[in-house]
Amino acid sequence: MLKHTFCHSPRLSVTDEQSLWEEGYSTWKDIVWSEKLPLKYKQNQALLDTCRKSAFHLGNSDASFFYNTLPTKEHWRLFKDFREKTAFFDIETTGLDRNKNHITTIVLYDGLKLRHYVYKENLEDFCKDIEDYKLIVSYNGKSFDAPFIRENLKIPLNQPHIDLRYVLNSLGYRGGLKSCERQLNINRRGLEEVDGFMAILLWERYIKYGDEKALETLLAYNALDVINLEVLMIIAFNQKTAETPFKHLRIPVPTAPKMTLIPDNEIIQKIKGIDSYGRL
DNA sequence: TGTAGTTTCTTTGGCAAAGG
DNA sequence: CCTTTGCCAAAGAAACTACA
Numbered sequence: 001m002l003k004h005t006f007c008h009s010p011r012l013s014v015t016d017e018q019s020l021w022e023e024g025y026s027t028w029k030d031i032v033w034s035e036k037l038p039l040k041y042k043q044n045q046a047l048l049d050t051c052r053k054s055a056f057h058l059g060n061s062d063a064s065f066f067y068n069t070l071p072t073k074e075h076w077r078l079f080k081d082f083r084e085k086t087a088f089f090d091i092e093t094t095g096l097d098r099n100k101n102h103i104t105t106i107v108l109y110d111g112l113k114l115r116h117y118v119y120k121e122n123l124e125d126f127c128k129d130i131e132d133y134k135l136i137v138s139y140n141g142k143s144f145d146a147p148f149i150r151e152n153l154k155i156p157l158n159q160p161h162i163d164l165r166y167v168l169n170s171l172g173y174r175g176g177l178k179s180c181e182r183q184l185n186i187n188r189r190g191l192e193e194v195d196g197f198m199a200i201l202l203w204e205r206y207i208k209y210g211d212e213k214a215l216e217t218l219l220a221y222n223a224l225d226v227i228n229l230e231v232l233m234i235i236a237f238n239q240k241t242a243e244t245p246f247k248h249l250r251i252p253v254p255t256a257p258k259m260t261l262i263p264d265n266e267i268i269q270k271i272k273g274i275d276s277y278g279r280l
Numbered sequence: 281t282g283t284a285g286t287t288t289c290t291t292t293g294g295c296a297a298a299g300g
Numbered sequence: 301c302c303t304t305t306g307c308c309a310a311a312g313a314a315a316c317t318a319c320a
Contacts, residue, residue, distance in 0.1 A: 010289090011288080011289060011290095011314085011315080012289095013288085013289075040288095040315080040316065041315085041316080042314090042315065042316085043315095072305085072306075073306080090299095091299095091300085092300065093299090093300050094300075095300060095301080096299070096300055096301060096302065096303090097300095097301060097302060097303095098302080098303085099302085100301090101300080104300090138299095139298085139299080140297090140298045140299045140304090140305095141299080142304060142305065143297095143298070143299075143302090143303055143304030143305060144298070144299035144300080144302095144303075144304080145299075146304095147303065147304075148299090148300095148303095163304095163305080165297085165298065165299085165305085165306095166305070166306060169297090169306080170306090174297080174298095175297095175298095176297090176298065176299085177298085177299085195300085196299065196300035197300065198300095199300060200300060203300095281320100282319105282320095283318100283319095283320100284317105284318090284319095285316105285317085285318085286315105286316085286317075286318100287314105287315085287316075287317090288313105288314085288315080288316090289312105289313085289314075289315090290311105290312080290313070290314090291310105291311085291312070291313085292309100292310085292311080292312090293308105293309095293310090293311105294307105294308095294309100295306105295307085295308095296305100296306095296307090297304105297305090297306095298303100298304095298305095299302100299303100299304105300301105
């Protein structure tokens with residue numbers, strides 16, 4: 001998708017880009033090799049420069065160049081070109097306030113390998129593992145997960161970051177991650193009843209009683225969220241490209257990876273209905 | 281070529297939504 | 301509970317057009 005992108009050039013809107021596509025300018029090459037361009041003087045100058053730079057930066061696998069020049073609404077375009085270097089991630093915490101609460105677990109998924117990190121066990125390993133990726137994807141992570149990680153783990157976490165909340169929102173899907181999954185018929189396989197609040201209670205149970213099954217259930221929930229992020233990203237990417245002339249960019253939806261973390265339904269049922277003071 | 285007038289892009293501010 | 305972001309409207313800054 002990036003090779004077809006022109007709207008990261010100064011003074012060039014997505015509408016201008018649309019008209020370029022309609023006039024037959026499909027890729028950066030078509031601009032660079034063209035005798036004369038159909039836009040206004042300053043736009044043409046900038047566009048020529050942008051297309052040359054873009055070819056260079058894509059050749060260098062430099063995601064930041066595109067991230068910094070594209071309008072935020074168009075960040076989804078980075079996905080296909082940087083898919084091999086993309087990490088999906090999600091955190092669970094003891095609450096929403098990052099001054100009072102801390103991270104309990106993190107799950108990291110790159111489409112092949114699923115890794116998890118646990119507070120006071122191996123949480124810090126996340127810091128070096130995430131460095132291998134050039135693009136990170138989350139749901140509402142720009143305002144929640146990423147600032148929480150920066151504060152808690154003291155890392156910059158400054159990779160280009162696609163927040164699916166806003167991508168899905170622009171496609172008409174709103175109401176939170178679980179709601180988006182339902183609208184798109186994405187399965188939650190035995191974890192339908194777990195939510196962020198229960199994640200706190202599962203963690204408390206693990207800490208209080210050393211209940212390993214509670215931790216595994218929490219990690220299974222955390223992992224499922226992250227696995228579904230990839231599916232959502234691909235569906236969103238396909239719907240976005242369907243709005244352009246470049247439908248051949250469609251990505252097949254992957255089959256779910258095998259899960260070794262097994263949620264414990266007995267614990268889920270037990271915790272369901274407990275209020276924030278731990279009473280039934 | 282210089283400048284007024286118009287179009288187009290960018291910045292600013294207040295509001296609502298989402299995460300555990 | 302708190303923070304960040306996108307959205308939308310309005311104002312501001314650039315750049316383009318027309319005309320003498």
